[in-house]
Amino acid sequence: EVQLVESGGGLVQPGRSLRLSCAASGFTFDDYAMHWVRQAPGKGLEWVSGISWNSGSIGYADSVKGRFTISRDNAKNSLYLQMNSLRAEDTALYYCAKAPSITIFSQPFDYWGQGTLVTVSS
């Protein structure tokens, strides 16, 4: 059974940093691209970032480019999101999501974790 478990969320002041993690199990992690998607409270879904199986292809939404960095450690079956210079508008539930292929492009998201909440507030 595919499982994605996010962690690392919490309350953080504007301008500070936070690192999210996603622990994957139930599938061969390095055979698939992975993504981060966020959902502000009571709002819709927003793609944040994606990374291919070997980290060779990476993409970011314009809203986080230059502030967030996605990475993965295939030996540890883990996905990460380093978030710097956080803003109030980054407050959201952050989901880890799996693609059905090694490439990030032209693929939907077939499994999602339950999310970790990030609150940016002074």
Place this chain on the structure above:
Amino acid sequence: DIQMTQSPSTLSASVGDRVTITCRASQSISSWLAWYQQKPGKAPKLLIYKASSLESGVPSRFSGSGSGTEFTLTISSLQPDDFATYYCQQYNSLWTFGQGTKVEIK
């Protein structure tokens, strides 16, 4: 950037009703469209990919159609478990979601 617009934003329906949700893309996305179902406090679940392909394990009352810029999700006979929010997503160029359609009990 490709914008996705869903209609309606809210839909009131009864068990057994046929329900249709529309999603429009701001430019052609071929058939690179997915539909997701999200229930309160839960993660989204993939229902349909490539506009009309049913994800494994999803009931056959769900179907998708369309190509280019106009797409529809149809639930042939609404069941109690189907009351939820539905999102379309384009994956032709990066990834963009529609704003969601909440299907509520009439």
